[in-house]
Amino acid sequence: MLAKILLSVVAAFVAYSFVSSISTKRRHAAAAKALGCEPAPVEPRADPFALINLVKTMWAHGNNRILEYLQGTFENTSSHVNRTVYTYETDFLGDKVLFTCDPKNIQAMLATQFKDFELGQIRTGSFAPLLGHGIFSADGKQWERSRALLRPQFSRDQVSDLDLEERHVQNMLQALSAVANTWSNVVDLQPLFFRLTMDSSSEFLYGESTNTQLSALSEEASAKNAEDSAFVNTFEACQNHISMAMLLNEFYKLMETKSFLDRCRLCHRYIDQFVNKALSRKEARKGVEQDKKEKYVFLDSLASETDDPVEIRDQLLSILVAGRDTTAACLSFLFLMLAQHPEVFSKLRETIIEEFGTFHSPQDISFSRLKACSYLQWCISETLRLYPGVPWNSRRCARDTTFPTGGGKDGLSPIFVPKGVEVVYIVQLMHRQPEFWGLDADMFMPERWQNQKHGFEYLPFNGGPRICLGQQFALTKAAYVVVRLLQRFDRLDGSPGASEPVKWSVGLTGRPKNGVKVRLHAAAE
Ligand code: HEM
Ligand SMILES: *[C@@H]1O[C@H](CO)[C@@H](O)[C@H](O)[C@H]1NC(C)=O
Numbered sequence: 001m002l003a004k005i006l007l008s009v010v011a012a013f014v015a016y017s018f019v020s021s022i023s024t025k026r027r028h029a030a031a032a033k034a035l036g037c038e039p040a041p042v043e044p045r046a047d048p049f050a051l052i053n054l055v056k057t058m059w060a061h062g063n064n065r066i067l068e069y070l071q072g073t074f075e076n077t078s079s080h081v082n083r084t085v086y087t088y089e090t091d092f093l094g095d096k097v098l099f100t101c102d103p104k105n106i107q108a109m110l111a112t113q114f115k116d117f118e119l120g121q122i123r124t125g126s127f128a129p130l131l132g133h134g135i136f137s138a139d140g141k142q143w144e145r146s147r148a149l150l151r152p153q154f155s156r157d158q159v160s161d162l163d164l165e166e167r168h169v170q171n172m173l174q175a176l177s178a179v180a181n182t183w184s185n186v187v188d189l190q191p192l193f194f195r196l197t198m199d200s201s202s203e204f205l206y207g208e209s210t211n212t213q214l215s216a217l218s219e220e221a222s223a224k225n226a227e228d229s230a231f232v233n234t235f236e237a238c239q240n241h242i243s244m245a246m247l248l249n250e251f252y253k254l255m256e257t258k259s260f261l262d263r264c265r266l267c268h269r270y271i272d273q274f275v276n277k278a279l280s281r282k283e284a285r286k287g288v289e290q291d292k293k294e295k296y297v298f299l300d301s302l303a304s305e306t307d308d309p310v311e312i313r314d315q316l317l318s319i320l321v322a323g324r325d326t327t328a329a330c331l332s333f334l335f336l337m338l339a340q341h342p343e344v345f346s347k348l349r350e351t352i353i354e355e356f357g358t359f360h361s362p363q364d365i366s367f368s369r370l371k372a373c374s375y376l377q378w379c380i381s382e383t384l385r386l387y388p389g390v391p392w393n394s395r396r397c398a399r400d401t402t403f404p405t406g407g408g409k410d411g412l413s414p415i416f417v418p419k420g421v422e423v424v425y426i427v428q429l430m431h432r433q434p435e436f437w438g439l440d441a442d443m444f445m446p447e448r449w450q451n452q453k454h455g456f457e458y459l460p461f462n463g464g465p466r467i468c469l470g471q472q473f474a475l476t477k478a479a480y481v482v483v484r485l486l487q488r489f490d491r492l493d494g495s496p497g498a499s500e501p502v503k504w505s506v507g508l509t510g511r512p513k514n515g516v517k518v519r520l521h522a523a524a525e
């Protein structure tokens, strides 16, 4: 009985998609022809509905191999049509999906034809239980409002407060217990970087640090420590859950389980304490002369713009998602690269000592001097090229439109992009194309930035109207941490296995799968 019902449902679905796909295909073909478009290459598939491709994609994602897998799909499609393919088409449960690593098409989508694309319901809907309608899960007017609210918070004065960072770097150094002229044991720097960015982001955002670095060091946990770490763990679990939900595409709501919603609520309650305090502070301050020298706290500044506690919470959590893991991942990948490239480590350390002095007598480490230190910036840029924190991303097409390139036999004709199509863009693959970066594209070479000019083929921070708001903030913080650590340690030794190709772990953002296991040699002064 059940089998019969199932069979008729499947038959009806197949018949329906067949008929509807024929009529949509006709309409699209006519529109494409009118616009001078040629078809994009189609990924070779093992079965008519590309189900095997779908299963393979899910498997690759579940096993932390999605980037290698996607590279394989581009290679296979390329050999199928006997030319290098930068944009191809495939099917996802009956929906057409485009994959691209072509800077011209990505530029069209993110910048020149910004209005034709949106994050779309799958992204905004799957983020909503945790982030509500914060900037990371908003489209259209809602996004415009968020962007206008948040942008002034990233002015130069705010992003150049380095005293705050120094306190948290000092806490990180406690965990590394450096003894002058001595090698440390093997340590994994990755969890330390994630704690560091959590502690400094929380202090910057809501004025009270989670101090996860200190609680990791102390034996007994205070009630506040326990609450902080419950929040941090739950918040991370929620992000992983969301990255799985997004894979289900149209069916993301299946992942909205009770336990997930409960965990989201725990995060909300935790942040709400700070929001409520800030709103009362604001009330208390009314009519009182402002003390100009007060420490800048993102939350207080937001609270002066809006009274809506839910909106403030959504934005705070969104920025924590946006800024914390990406910065920690950048530092993690950079130290892996430095461990693999001793010559780069030495040159970078020499530059740092020359510009900023030694650890105990640092000289004038400021926003502008960090930015002006070219070799330091090249090392960071090169890390973000090979290991962009958001290695793949997507947008949904909001109205019938075209991409400038990728269609026809030679791949030079425009292609038609119908409304509703999901476009997946893989920045990590684009950052390694020999066509744009030369035959040594896969190699870590900070020197390449000496003469490198770049447009949309370099996109770690996204581009167009939704470009990362925290770019300067992240680059300053990361550079500061590198300077202080390289002042403190004069040699870095990767553990065995560190020279193998770096494996990714990819959730909402990417990080090294096997951590950053190194030994550090503390400098004499
Ligand atoms: C190395 C570190 C970072 C990287 C690689 C990075 C990368 C990105 C990328 C790729 C996006 C676009 C996401 C999308 O539209 O789907 C983005 C957006 C954003 N980032 Fe960053 N980010 C970093 C650090 C930060 C920091 C530290 C902050 C804030 C403290 C921040 C705040 C934001 C915000 C608010 C957006 C949303 C912009 C919008 O949608 O209008 N980011 N970032
Ligand atoms: C590419 O093609 C080869 C040979 O047909 C196959 O074994 C491999 O799984 C394909 N890779 C992807 C990512 O589809």
Ligand SMILES: *[C@@H]1O[C@H](CO)[C@@H](O)[C@H](O)[C@H]1NC(C)=O
Binding pocket: 082
């Ligand atoms: C593939 O392209 C190359 C040149 O790009 C050409 O020499 C070769 O004959 C082509 N192979 C096939 C099977 O069309």
